[in-house]
Amino acid sequence: MTSPGTGGSDARAQARASADAAATDGFELPGAPDAFERFWNAHRMAYVSKGTGQVKDEHTCPFCAAPQRDDEDSLIVHRGRTAYVVLNLYPYNPGHLLVCPYRHVPLYTDTTTEEAAEMAELTQTAMLALGQAAGASGYNLGMNQGAVAGAGIAAHLHQHVVPRWTGDGNFLPIIARTKNMSQTLGETRQILAGVWDRAARDHAARRAANARAAAEHPRPGAGDPA
Numbered sequence: 001m002t003s004p005g006t007g008g009s010d011a012r013a014q015a016r017a018s019a020d021a022a023a024t025d026g027f028e029l030p031g032a033p034d035a036f037e038r039f040w041n042a043h044r045m046a047y048v049s050k051g052t053g054q055v056k057d058e059h060t061c062p063f064c065a066a067p068q069r070d071d072e073d074s075l076i077v078h079r080g081r082t083a084y085v086v087l088n089l090y091p092y093n094p095g096h097l098l099v100c101p102y103r104h105v106p107l108y109t110d111t112t113t114e115e116a117a118e119m120a121e122l123t124q125t126a127m128l129a130l131g132q133a134a135g136a137s138g139y140n141l142g143m144n145q146g147a148v149a150g151a152g153i154a155a156h157l158h159q160h161v162v163p164r165w166t167g168d169g170n171f172l173p174i175i176a177r178t179k180n181m182s183q184t185l186g187e188t189r190q191i192l193a194g195v196w197d198r199a200a201r202d203h204a205a206r207r208a209a210n211a212r213a214a215a216e217h218p219r220p221g222a223g224d225p226a
């Protein structure tokens with residue numbers, strides 16, 4: 001179907017379609033066409049089969065390497081004093097962020113007071129940024145520690161911040177272990193980095209309001225022993 005003014009893009013689309021058909025038909029491999037779309041993600045298999053086992057120390061660790069590169073290359077959204085925020089290369093949902101200490105430590109119990117406090121602060125700000133940029137209506141937070149607990153890169157602590165929307169858990173991840181992403185990681189990074197300062201101001205205001213509320217709240221059990 002051709003409409004006035006779109007002839008050029010139609011022609012390009014047809015050229016792509018016929019090139020794809022020639023490439024696939026040319027192999028003369030067995031196959032039965034059906035109505036299903038295919039999401040090809042061979043990079044995921046490369047990551048699963050080789051990626052995690054390659055992280056032996058700081059020198060082979062992607063969470064140590066990322067801050068050495070510029071923000072666009074490494075998908076870093078924000079750099080703090082002791083920790084930073086980066087997009088997950090293998091997101092569960094669009095906007096899936098990781099909060100990582102700069103230091104190569106495997107466990108939450110290895111963080112300093114300052115690192116633990118800043119990871120918490122960055123996690124809260126990340127939630128606000130995802131709310132502002134993408135209208136997230138819920139969040140999953142978590143740290144998988146140790147390969148047995150599901151950590152993809154167990155050697156370097158990272159906190160997941162996963163935005164959630166109503167109806168985002170469709171059949172694909174359940175039956176096909178596949179996620180449909182509607183935005184490139186570079187675009188997502190740019191949007192989140194753009195709203196970060198506003199989210200940080202929002203976070204500071206909320207923290208002050210909660211500090212006032214907490215000061216007035218009773219603390220049963222926290223008093224000095226008589």
Ligand SMILES: [Zn+2]
Binds near residue numbers: 057058061063103155
């Ligand atoms: Zn590391």
